[in-house]
Structure formats: C-alpha cells, structure tokens
Amino acid sequence: MSEPQTSQPLVSVQGIHTYYGKSHILHGVTLDVGPGEVVGLLGRNGVGKSTTLKSIMGLVNPSEGTITFHGQSITREPPHKIARIGIGYVPEDRRIFKLLTVMENLRTGLDRAGVTDARKRELLDKIFTFFPRLGERRNQAGGTLSGGEQQMLAISRAMMLEPKIILLDEPTEGLMPRMVSQIREIISVLHGEGVAILLVEQNVPLTLDACQRIYFMEKGAVRHHAVASELSVNDPVIHQYLGV
Amino acid sequence: MDIPWDIILIQTVNGLVTGMILALVASGLTLIFGIMDVVNFAHGELFMLGAYMGVIVITATGSFWLALIAAVLIVALLGAALQITTLRPLLGRDPLNTILATFGLSLVLQNYALWQFGPVARKIQEPFTGQFTLFYLQYPWYRIVIAVLSAAIIAGLYLFLKYGRYGIWIRATTQDRVMAQAMGIPVPWVHTVVFAIGAGMAAASGVLFGPLVGVNHAMGLDWVLKAFIVVVVGGMGNLGGSILAAIFISLLEAYASIWVSPSQAIIVSSVVLILTLLFRPTGLFVPTPK
Numbered sequence: 001m002s003e004p005q006t007s008q009p010l011v012s013v014q015g016i017h018t019y020y021g022k023s024h025i026l027h028g029v030t031l032d033v034g035p036g037e038v039v040g041l042l043g044r045n046g047v048g049k050s051t052t053l054k055s056i057m058g059l060v061n062p063s064e065g066t067i068t069f070h071g072q073s074i075t076r077e078p079p080h081k082i083a084r085i086g087i088g089y090v091p092e093d094r095r096i097f098k099l100l101t102v103m104e105n106l107r108t109g110l111d112r113a114g115v116t117d118a119r120k121r122e123l124l125d126k127i128f129t130f131f132p133r134l135g136e137r138r139n140q141a142g143g144t145l146s147g148g149e150q151q152m153l154a155i156s157r158a159m160m161l162e163p164k165i166i167l168l169d170e171p172t173e174g175l176m177p178r179m180v181s182q183i184r185e186i187i188s189v190l191h192g193e194g195v196a197i198l199l200v201e202q203n204v205p206l207t208l209d210a211c212q213r214i215y216f217m218e219k220g221a222v223r224h225h226a227v228a229s230e231l232s233v234n235d236p237v238i239h240q241y242l243g244v
Numbered sequence: 245m246d247i248p249w250d251i252i253l254i255q256t257v258n259g260l261v262t263g264m265i266l267a268l269v270a271s272g273l274t275l276i277f278g279i280m281d282v283v284n285f286a287h288g289e290l291f292m293l294g295a296y297m298g299v300i301v302i303t304a305t306g307s308f309w310l311a312l313i314a315a316v317l318i319v320a321l322l323g324a325a326l327q328i329t330t331l332r333p334l335l336g337r338d339p340l341n342t343i344l345a346t347f348g349l350s351l352v353l354q355n356y357a358l359w360q361f362g363p364v365a366r367k368i369q370e371p372f373t374g375q376f377t378l379f380y381l382q383y384p385w386y387r388i389v390i391a392v393l394s395a396a397i398i399a400g401l402y403l404f405l406k407y408g409r410y411g412i413w414i415r416a417t418t419q420d421r422v423m424a425q426a427m428g429i430p431v432p433w434v435h436t437v438v439f440a441i442g443a444g445m446a447a448a449s450g451v452l453f454g455p456l457v458g459v460n461h462a463m464g465l466d467w468v469l470k471a472f473i474v475v476v477v478g479g480m481g482n483l484g485g486s487i488l489a490a491i492f493i494s495l496l497e498a499y500a501s502i503w504v505s506p507s508q509a510i511i512v513s514s515v516v517l518i519l520t521l522l523f524r525p526t527g528l529f530v531p532t533p534k
Binding site: 057058059078079080083084089091095097098099100104105107108109111112157158161 | 409412413415416419420423424425427428430
C-alpha cells in the first residue's frame with residue numbers, strides 16, 4: 001500500500017478517544033488534512049465518522065488525544081473559537097436555523113468583527129451567483145426551503161466564515177441527482193479557492209471523484225488510507241470497509 | 245340588567261396598564277427560558293431590587309427618570325454577574341439544578357433586601373401627578389405612561405431581536421445552541437447578555453410599578469407568580485405569546501373584579517392556567533405545532 005504524505009497538515013487529529021456518556025465511540029482516530037486538500041472519510045454507518053467531525057469542531061470533547069490546526073492545539077477549545085479560527089461545519093442534518101430567514105442564517109456567520117461591508121457583499125454575491133435559488137429566497141424562513149436548498153444554505157452559511165477547511169457531513173444524503181451534481185460542483189469550486197474539505201459520504205463514486213485521499217474507518221478507528229486516484233469503485237478495499 | 249359600560253371601559257384601561265407591566269416582566273422571563281431552558285425563580289427579586297435601586301437613586305438625586313435608567317443598568321449588571329457565577333457552570337445539566345439554583349438566589353436576594361432595607365415598605369413618588377377624568381374617576385396620567393413606556397421597551401426589544409446583529413445571535417442560539425456555536429457565536433456570552441436584558445427589564449418594571457404599590461422585599465412574589473402563569477399560557481419561550489397572554493389575563497382579571505373582589509379575581513388566571521395545561525399545553529397563543 002502506498003502511504004501518501006502530506007506536508008504540514010492544516011488539521012491534524014492524533015489518536016483521539018471520544019465517548020458519548022459511557023459508550024466509547026472513537027478508539028484512537030488519527031488523520032491529517034493538508035491545506036487546500038479534499039479528503040474523504042468512508043466507512044459503514046456508526047463507525048464514528050460524524051463523531052470525528054464533531055470532535056474536531058469541539059462539539060464533543062475527546063478524552064484522549066490531540067487535535068491541532070496549523071500546528072496549534074484546539075483540543076477542548078469551545079466550538080465558537082474553533083469556528084472563528086477557520087473551521088466551517090456542515091452537519092449531517094443541516095441544522096438550518098428554521099425560523100431565521102435565509103439572509104439571517106447567512107448573517108450568523110457573516111456578522112463577525114473585522115468583516116467590512118464590501119467584503120460581506122462580496123461573499124454574499126458569490127453565494128447568490130452560485131446558488132441563485134438562495135438569492136431568490138433570501139427573505140424566506142430557512143424552515144420553508146426544500147431539502148436540497150437547505151443543504152445549499154448549510155454549505156453557504158459555513159462559507160460565510162471564510163474557513164480554511166469545511167467539515168462536510170454527508171452533504172448529498174437524500175438529495176435528487178441534480179442537487180448531488182451541484183454539491184459536487186461546489187466542492188470543486190471550494191477546492192479551486194484553496195479551501196480544504198474533510199468529506200464524510202456514503203456516495204462512493206462522488207467521494208473517489210472529489211477527493212485526493214481517502215481514510216477508511218471501522219469500529220471507531222482509521223483502518224486504511226489510500227490515494228483516491230488509485231482506487232476504483234469496485235476495489236476490494238471499498239468492499240471490505242463499505243460492503244454489506 | 246344594565247351593562248355598566250363605564251365600569252367596563254375603566255377596567256379595560258386598568259387591565260391594559262397591568263397587562264403591559266406584566267408583559268414587561270414576563271418577556272424577560274420567557275426570553276431567558278427560551279434561550280437557556282432556565283426557569284428563573286429569582287426574576288421577582290430582580291424586579292424588587294430594581295424598585296429598591298429606584299428608591300435609592302430617587303432619594304439621592306430626586307430624578308425619577310434617572311432612577312429608572314440607573315436601576316435598569318445596575319440590575320442588568322447584577323444579572324450578568326449572577327448568571328456567570330450561578331447559572332453558567334450549570335449549563336447542560338438537568339433543569340432541576342437551575343431551578344434550585346435560581347430558587348436559592350431568590351431567597352438570598354429577598355433576605356438581603358429585608359436585612360438591608362428593613363421590613364417597612366418604601367414609596368416611590370410618581371414623576372408627575374396629573375389626572376384626567378374618566379367618567380366619574382380622576383384617572384392618573386402616570387398609569388397611562390407606564391403602559392406606553394412598557395410597550396415602548398418591549399417594542400425596542402423586538403426590534404433589537406429582529407434586526408440587531410446580536411438579536412440574530414440570540415434568535416439563532418434559541419433555535420439551535422449547538423449549531424450557533426459551530427457558526428462562531430459565543431453562546432456562553434449570549435446567555436449572559438440575555439440574562440442581563442431580562443434582569444434589566446424586570447428592574448424597569450419594578451421602578452415603573454413602584455409608585456402604584458409600596459416597595460418591599462416581598463413585592464416580587466406576586467409578580468413572578470403571575471409572570472409564570474403568563475409565560476406558560478403564552479407558550480414557554482414564546483415572546484409574542486407571553487405579551488398577548490399578559491394582556492389577556494390582566495383584562496380577564498380586571499373584568500372579573502367588576503363582579504367579585506380583586507383578590508378573588510386572581511382565581512381567573514389560575515383557571516386559565518389549568519385549562520391551558522389541560523387542553524393546550526404548548527400555549528394558547530402559539531400556532532398549532534406541526
């Protein structure tokens with residue numbers, strides 16, 4: 001197996017153990033994401049992919065291990081600080097603020113100290129050019145949007161933080177094929193802008209296509225690591241870690 | 245039987261005045277519940293401390309309006325300090341913890357006031373004593389001013405929540421605390437600020453209402469009880485619902501006291517509370533939940 005190397009990781013997770021109450025979910029997860037790199041995290045349901053993202057975001061605290069961002073430890077920092085230093089989070093269930101309008105949802109990430117009005121307009125224009133639907137519905141409550149539109153909003157909202165990396169948790173889950181290709185496209189756009197992505201997905205072809213490297217998880221730990229271009233959809237590795 | 249239109253009109257005015265003050269107390273309470281799931285049993289004491297701060301500043305400066313502003317600011321700061329020391333460490337714990345904590349706070353503050361200011365009720369002089377004729381009554385303008393000012397403060401809160409940057413933070417945190425944090429909103433501070441706003445609003449009601457009743461250490465009890473009823477009837481955490489419920493219940497009580505004594509009229513709000521809990525436990529003024 002070729003062991004792909006990343007120089008100077010942006011985010012580095014070293015041997016984290018995470019518990020929910022008494023259940024031991026992560027058993028020493030270790031992974032790296034380099035600057036601007038798109039990295040996939042594959043595995044069956046319940047192996048701890050989402051928990052890994054939540055641990056990075058500070059939403060659950062690992063009891064052991066460290067997480068660093070640009071070499072600085074962010075282990076057990078509060079989530080709002082982690083978000084402000086440049087980590088965007090798009091959760092599996094999207095978690096749109098349902099009673100806030102589309103615009104207000106975006107403003108939760110936009111109204112930060114040090115963002116000029118011109119910069120705000122620029123960021124919004126970019127989103128509305130890419131997702132015209134959101135522009136049309138900017139004054140509509142988030143809860144009234146369709147599933148696909150909510151996903152676009154969740155991604156756009158994370159982009160308002162101008163993050164260095166976005167943690168994307170199953171962005172294509174339950175979406176129509178047309179929406180899926182739009183998600184694929186936004187991943188490319190973000191990659192083109194130098195934003196790193198840690199992508200948790202069930203959609204294997206999309207993950208292999210979008211990512212440079214893939215981590216495979218099983219039973220709360222990373223078991224395998226590969227360059228995406230060296231894998232095919234029917235690869236035995238895919239069957240081993242994802243087959244039913 | 246003749247319908248006593250004049251009395252009904254007078255009681256409508258009375259009900260609206262009490263309703264607005266009650267809405268001011270209850271909106272702080274419901275805001276705090278909505279955002280951090282804390283039932284603040286010390287809310288009545290913040291109301292009472294506001295009134296005492298009013299007494300102190302009026303005695304020192306002679307200005308009612310200065311006293312109103314000073315009381316709001318001092319009690320808001322006190323509220324922030326109480327939240328940081330008492331409630332912040334309990335975030336995410338079972339609600340019983342925060343109920344006990346705020347109940348303890350309420351006992352401490354009440355007895356502090358008794359120790360510091362004594363059992364004799366103090367009086368706040370109303371800022372002006374003008375009256376106008378309402379049928380056979382000389383009705384004080386000050387009561388109308390209370391209602392208008394309370395409405396203005398509530399409207400200010402609404403506009404802040406609707407359009408202010410921090411207002412959006414507060415609403416986002418109310419809806420999804422976890423996602424709000426993940427968007428970089430400093431949720432612990434949002435909680436502190438909301439508690440301070442609620443405390444300041446309670447203090448404002450205390451000063452405004454002070455001239456109508458004596459200021460004493462136990463004055464918060466009646467109000468907080470009624471405010472709790474209003475918050476439940478309006479739908480826990482629902483600001484608009486609480487305001488409507490405050491006016492609704494106050495009007496009902498005012499009309500009831502046409503026929504029965506005012507102390508019996510209080511029964512009406514308890515009946516409304518019980519009926520609400522039985523038939524619409526999510527609140528009377530909430531759209532039917534999906």
